[in-house]
Structures are given as C-alpha cells and as structure tokens.
Amino acid sequence: MIINNLSKSFSEEILHDVKFRLDSNKVYSLLGRNGVGKTTLLKIISNLMEYDSGSIDSNGKSVFFVPETPQFLDYLSGYENLRFLCEIKNIPIVNLENYLKDSNIKSFVDELVINYSHGMKHQLSLASAFLISPDILLLDEPLTSLDPINIEIFKRMLREFADKDKTVLISTHIIPIAHQLSDEILLLSNKQIRQLKNNYTETELTEYVTNNI
Numbered sequence: 721m722i723i724n725n726l727s728k729s730f731s732e733e734i735l736h737d738v739k740f741r742l743d744s745n746k747v748y749s750l751l752g753r754n755g756v757g758k759t760t761l762l763k764i765i766s767n768l769m770e771y772d773s774g775s776i777d778s779n780g781k782s783v784f785f786v787p788e789t790p791q792f793l794d795y796l797s798g799y800e801n802l803r804f805l806c807e808i809k810n811i812p813i814v815n816l817e818n819y820l821k822d823s824n825i826k827s828f829v830d831e832l833v834i835n836y837s838h839g840m841k842h843q844l845s846l847a848s849a850f851l852i853s854p855d856i857l858l859l860d861e862p863l864t865s866l867d868p869i870n871i872e873i874f875k876r877m878l879r880e881f882a883d884k885d886k887t888v889l890i891s892t893h894i895i896p897i898a899h900q901l902s903d904e905i906l907l908l909s910n911k912q913i914r915q916l917k918n919n920y921t922e923t924e925l926t927e928y929v930t931n932n933i
C-alpha cells in the first residue's frame with residue numbers, strides 16, 4: 721500500500737501531505753502523541769473516513785481495522801459473535817474451530833459478551849481479525865488492555881500473521897512493544913509521518929521517539 725500526499729482537516733489540519741508505504745511480511749508501529757491523528761489515519765487507510773487530498777494505492781489488497789473500543793453483540797456469547805462473523809464473511813466454521821483449539825479465548829468464549837472485561841473484548845476482537853485474515857491488518861491500541869501473558873501471545877501471533885505475506889500496522893503508545901514487534905516505525909508528529917527502520921536499541925528508539933514527537 722502506498723500513501724501519497726494525504727491531507728485531512730477537521731476544524732484544523734491534522735494530516736498534511738502524509739507519505740509512507742506498507743510492504744508485505746512486515747509489522748509497523750504507529751507512534752505519536754495523544755490527539756495527533758493516529759486513529760484518523762488508520763480509519764482513512766481502512767476506508768472508514770474520507771480524506772481531503774492525496775491518494776491511497778492499496779494495490780488490490782484487503783484491509784481490516786480493529787478499533788480501540790471493539791463493538792460486539794453484547795447479548796450473544798463470544799462464540800456466537802464469531803460464528804455470526806463467519807456467516808456474514810463466508811469464513812468456513814472449521815477455521816473458527818481451529819482457531820479456538822489453540823486459543824486462550826476458549827476459556828470464556830461461551831460467556832455473554834456483556835460480561836467480558838475490556839481485555840477479553842480485545843482478545844475477541846483480535847480473534848475476529850485473525851479469522852478475517854486481511855492482507856493488511858490495522859490495529860488501534862490492540863495490546864494496551866491485555867495482561868503480560870496475552871501480550872506475548874498476541875505479539876507472536878501478529879508476527880506469524882505478517883510472515884504469511886501480510887502486513888500488520890499497530891498504533892501503540894508503548895515504545896518497548898513497538899521495538900520488540902516492528903520492522904519499521906511510523907512516527908506521526910507535526911501532521912506528517914516519519915518512516916524509520918527499526919535498527920535501534922530500545923533505549924535509542926525511546927530517546928529518538930521522545931525527542932521527535
């Protein structure tokens with residue numbers, strides 16, 4: 721996917737001539753201060769929000785966005801929500817059964833979603849993303865509400881997902897997660913993206929990011 725000269729304003733300009741590219745087999749982390757426009761950018765590139773000028777060339781690739789606050793049918797179980805997703809997206813139920821076999825969510829997937837914690841909803845949301853299996857997976861703050869064991873599990877799953885000729889882009893405020901997980905860093909500040917190869921140590925990356933956001 722190539723993003724070229726993308727601009728977006730609300731009452732004031734948020735993104736100005738933003739340019740970057742996303743390649744297959746890579747994990748990207750999007751870093752930036754609160755309110756800088758990360759969610760706006762993710763929504764634009766997943767076609768959920770209009771932009772003012774510029775272009776997005778997705779090269780025929782499918783894109784799926786996991787929002788920071790996942791929405792489900794609260795009075796169905798997690799399993800029923802996932803089964804419903806499989807039906808509307810034509811995903812074979814066997815894929816769901818296979819996912820559940822190896823997943824932590826099987827311990828609570830039969831409970832009603834209304835009773836889920838924030839972290840449990842996020843796990844269900846990540847399960848939806850893996851089932852849909854888009855070419856480009858965009859995740860808005862996906863790991864923040866997860867416990868340390870689940871963070872490690874999902875870091876590994878996101879890496880394995882990207883290694884299947886796919887792309888993962890996550891927005892996060894946690895620099896160590898960005899450092900451990902990503903091939904490249906997209907730093908959003910002053911309405912523009914700076915694209916960096918993740919050749920830094922964690923300390924160097926923290927210093928660079930805090931000096932440049």
Ligand SMILES: Nc1ncnc2c1ncn2[C@@H]1O[C@H](COP(=O)(O)OP(=O)(O)OP(=O)(O)O)[C@@H](O)[C@H]1O
Pocket residue numbers: 730731734752753754755756757758759760761
């Ligand atoms: N639909 C909208 N209408 C008007 N202003 C909006 C809209 N969506 C976002 N904004 C504004 O655009 C700016 C960027 O918001 P956005 O949610 O993209 O930031 P963010 O980087 O994701 O923030 P955070 O890290 O706090 O989640 C903010 O000033 C926000 O108030």
